[in-house]
Amino acid sequence: MNDLRDLYQEVLLDHSKRPRNFGVLADADHQAVGHNPLCGDKVVVYLRMDGDRIADIRFQGQGCAVSQASASMMTESVKGKTRAEAEALFKRFHELLTGTAGPETVSELGKLAIFAGVRKYPVRVKCATLAWHTLHAALARKAETVSTE
Amino acid sequence: MSPAVDPLCSPIPRRPFDVGRVREDFPALHQRVQGKPLIYLDNAATTQKPRPVLEAIRRFYEQDCSNVHRGVHTLSQRATEAYERARETVRRFLNARSEEEIIFVRGTTEAINLVAHSFGRRYVRAGDEILISAMEHHSNIVPWQILCEETGARLRVAPINDDGELLLDEFERLLTARTRLVAITHLSNALGTIPPVREIIRLAHARGVPVLLDGAQAVAHVKVDVQELDCDFYAFSGHKLYGPTGIGVLYGKAEWLEAMPPYQGGGDMISSVTFEKTTYNRLPYKFEAGTPHIAGAIGLGAAIEYVATLGLDAIAAHERDLLIYATEAVSGIPGLRLIGTAREKASILSFTLEGIHPHDIGTILDHEGIAIRAGHHCAQPVMERFGVPATARVSFALYNTREEVDALVMALQKVREVFGL
Structure with a gap:
């Protein structure tokens, strides 16, 4: 049960039930669609850029608690950050999930560190990273749907 | 019969x-x-595999491992006998008329693709229709979509109700003079529904339309008698029936299989080859190009016998x-x-x-x-x-x-x- 509690922490469940920054961003100037064909999870990330900075971000989607909470917490973490800062955070987040993150990285991630519990569930790593891959695609102005496969 | x-x-x-x-x-x-x-x-x-299946596969690889249908030596004869015995076991399991109606393939997916490719190539033209249901697995949708794309035929889908039951009236309405084939599941993998296949086959045959049943889910749970059902094709996989992965069966009525062109070309499916002309082998070998999954067929035979001992x-x-x-x-x-x-x-x-x-x-x-x-x-x-x-x-x-x-x-x-x- 401990591993399970590490995965389904209160913060994660809270974000999955009441996702923040959820919905369409009417004046978005960047957007991308992410899809996990394995489980049918889908995320759309909308961005409004102010120069190199993410002025506003929203997402829409449906999927498991891990994917929805990850998307919700990502939007909170990257709002106001520059493109490079957001990409750097994605890199650290990925390191956290693949178990290659050092203690400094974990502290830099702040509350995103709760996703460390996903490490023990390799098939669920894709759920946690879907929103981030989609953000990456939106920042790169890639028009196509990204897939975690 | x-x-x-x-x-x-x-x-x-x-x-x-x-x-x-x-x-x-x-x-x-x-x-x-x-x-x-x-x-x-x-x-x-x-499904998980019972000991007799594991033992049959092991016995083949430890004692009889050889290629089939070509060697004069003892091991090849033993392998051929075991492989053909498995075919006879499948024939009895489905109550097919003849062993020539039993084609070994990789699984249900390949069986359906074989029919889409081979039956489709021979009988389906632009403007024709293939009729499926709204509860099909992707493997009984996509091969028909590919066929329709290639030929200009049209895929029609009979709807289901909120319980997941086929709307037979709608199905009947969609059966027309343009319908070339009905392809429908015998047990829905997502819903568990068993459609009224006897009625479906009766309605289709009344209009001269052959019927393929996707038996991937059904074979392990429902007794199948292809003569009694009178279906034209029946497809299933070994691994959902306590047998190994990588082996499956296409049953087809001999008159259809005779008329259909080969699916793949290669060894074992020919009786003679010259650069001018190749004569295809007789059934079922016409549809079994290349070295088959011999151990898989033997394992499937053991699985069927295991199921039969329980009934x-x-x-x-x-x-x-x-x-x-x-x-x-x-x-x-x-x-x-x-x-x-x-x-x-x-x-x-x-x-x-x-x-x-x-x-x-x-x-x-x-x-x-x-x-x-x-x-x-x-x-x-x-x-x-x-x-x-x-x-x-x-x-x-x-x-x-x-x-x-x-x-x-x-x-x-x-x-x-x-x-x-």
Whole structure:
């Protein structure tokens, strides 16, 4: 049960039930669609850029608690950050999930560190990273749907 | 025509169905997962293998390993005999008229692709129609879409109701002078529905339209007699019937198979080759190019014999009891919605839990040692029909027990607890 509690922490469940920054961003100037064909999870990330900075971000989607909470917490973490800062955070987040993150990285991630519990569930790593891959695609102005496969 | 009612019962002595003893035959069931005894409820994806199947495969590789149909030496003769004996076992299992109607393929998917490719090439033209149902697995949708794209034919889809039952009136309405083939599941993998296949075949034949049944799910749970059904093609996989992966069967009426062009070219499917002209081999070899999955066929033969010793009637009765018991047991769980409540169904319990994604259900159940499937089950149109992105699916096999269902219900309560429900 401990591993399970590490995965389904209160913060994660809270974000999955009441996702923040959820919905369409009417004046978005960047957007991308992410899809996990394995489980049918889908995320759309909308961005409004102010120069190199993410002025506003929203997402829409449906999927498991891990994917929805990850998307919700990502939007909170990257709002106001520059493109490079957001990409750097994605890199650290990925390191956290693949178990290659050092203690400094974990502290830099702040509350995103709760996703460390996903490490023990390799098939669920894709759920946690879907929103981030989609953000990456939106920042790169890639028009196509990204897939975690 | 053979008058036999039960094509397999005669030569093999039955043993009374005792689930405790049956479980002893399956080594994989006796392990712990996440510290808990494994409860394997993902049988619609694949079944575990009984010892006689494992032993048959091992015996082939240890003693008889050789290629078939070509060697004069002893091992090749033994391999050929074992391979062809497996074909005869399949023939009896399906009660086909002749062994030439039994084609070994990789699985249901390849069997359906064979028909789409070969029957399609011979009989389907622009403006023609292929009729399927709204509860098909992707493998009984996509091959027909490819065929339609290539030929200019049109795919028609007979709808289902909210219980997941085929609307037979609508099906009949969609059968027209343009229909070239009906392809329909014999047991829906996402819903558990058993469509009225006899009626479907009768209606189609009344208009001269042949029918393919996708038996991937059905063969392990429903007794199949292709002569009694009078279907034109029947496709199934070995691995969902306690046999190995990588082997499956296409049954086809000889008159169709004779008229159809080969599926793949190569060795074994020819009787003579010159650069000017190649003469194809007789049935069933015309459709078996290249070295077949010999060990797989032998393993499948052993699996069918194993099932026959228990009797499909006894297996079906045991599974029916489990399904009724489980349906009742889960109905008390708040927020649980069953997807697929057809009157005629078997072996499959597909459901959603309000506020919890099936993927999360799957992870938490795995923690309790319980294996289920969570996802769209390669049946995305079915998910769309019921307005859900995915379902959690429990699927039973002959070795499951009421105690396992009790453990499942307890674990589903735990899922709700984790989510604070």
